[in-house]
Amino acid sequence: MRIDNLQYAKWSEKVFRQMREGQVDAVHVTIAYHENFRETVLNIEQWNRWFEQFPDLIMQARTAADVDHAKATGRTAIIFGAQNPSPIEDDIGLVEILHSLGLRFMQLSYNNQSLLATGCYEATDPGITRMGRQVIREMNRVGLVVDMSHSADRSTIEAADLSTRPITITHANPHDWHPALRNKSGDVIRAVVENGGMFGFSIYPHHLRGGTACTLTDFCEMIARMADTYGTAHFGLGTDLCQDQPDSVVEWMRVGRWSKEIDYGEGSASAPGFPPMPAWFNDNRDFGKIEAGLAAVGMNKAEVAGIMGGNWYRFYAENFDPL
């Protein structure tokens, strides 16, 4: 089983064919960064057209069983997620509505303060809000997974405590490997992975030691070390692949409609766009290289299978259904 638990490509037949070529059984795709409810529904409508246009390549998955079905029929399962709670607006009832439409992951904040939690770029993190507590409970009830990838530390640790079901960081790396603002401290990783939570390793160059120049070996050794420290079962991939996107999209991710000024996020004025990917991971056809890389740094077959998708699959089976 190969699963990538975070991508936001400029989707196209080419990308879907590459998923098949790379034998990727499931991809968690971002369908909202700053979109409100109606805009998120428009994005789902676009996905519905792709499902109709490319029925031999992709299908929507709402459950682990759907992932099995996709695999059995030679297709890639597409799982919807939101990187921001903007799709639920100020309406807790939209949690269940979006779950009905297939949403399975939702970040409680994206860089900034949200109605629910604090983002990792805010100066102060007062923790999970009043509405946030209600929404976590509702997400637990319906089977919508809490993702804290872009949230601040206190909010993340509080979310892990408040949530009665395991939470996730779908795409990041350890801060002690590469001290990027988006990478996570040991305290945060521990809070997430205890109680069955999952952590997905990112290949977004700003999250990599050495950036674009990071080697496959360095990346895989970091994974092996994390597996040794916290237990392999808690880890998988969340590459953050943003293939074929124009720079205007990274600007939308960072600025949305919340600012009239440019915010460079993890970039800078001199490097405002998407950084080039490392040579060993350009698109969905490159998952075999990671699999080989993990074996090369000494992980055994079962451990490699877990990181490549087995762990996410097990997590889906336990966390996508209503309580």
Added chain:
Amino acid sequence: MRIDNLQYAKWSEKVFRQMREGQVDAVHVTIAYHENFRETVLNIEQWNRWFEQFPDLIMQARTAADVDHAKATGRTAIIFGAQNPSPIEDDIGLVEILHSLGLRFMQLSYNNQSLLATGCYEATDPGITRMGRQVIREMNRVGLVVDMSHSADRSTIEAADLSTRPITITHANPHDWHPALRNKSGDVIRAVVENGGMFGFSIYPHHLRGGTACTLTDFCEMIARMADTYGTAHFGLGTDLCQDQPDSVVEWMRVGRWSKEIDYGEGSASAPGFPPMPAWFNDNRDFGKIEAGLAAVGMNKAEVAGIMGGNWYRFYAENFDPL
């Protein structure tokens, strides 16, 4: 199996308990008259809260198998429908979105001209529109059933011809029994029931011969005559029960936001509100009386079972899934 294929009560625990007392296995409930997409979603959110509050009495059904599950667990299956295409606004992509949220019936027009078809109160009926043709094809594809209860004759006959799946008139009676504007001519009934379509008999007093004074025997004799003429398999109940609703609701049904003037619809200035129900059908506890009434006018056991719910159940099994 007892199924009522149209109700719009002022829903409450009392009504849900009466459904159980009346052994009603499934009810098609109206969730939109003039509501746009977002307002329809708010109505679904309200239903989700009722499903959460009364899990021993009701559950949402999206398939015939869900109706079986409701029956097996002693609950009433709730099936969503819209009496107007207002929930899809001008966006064909919302057909699949609403199907994902559980919508299983949608009228192409409600009394007035819509973007798709003509309503039964318009002076002229130019037939199914350009968008209407596209939407019928999309409804066929995803498994959202066309309902023409409040549409005009030409539009209804064209919809039956254009649709590749059976269509319905969920709640009406024959015009030659009681010549109300909303009751249907033989040509319309024939167009709908051939190709496997279904027709549900209404107990809304304006649709009954003699109105509130209509007897159970007269109603059941009309059903038996229709069954003889067109074949029993095409008929079921769609009572149009609007229990406990204030008169402001009948005004919303008739006027929505489309007029600043009062429109009395099937009522009149002297009788603008909901007319009283006939003595033999006041709420969900009265279905046994209809069952006995049908037997009393000479229908055999299998025929009665079909009218009481078996025919709708079979229709659900064949028409709620994507092609």
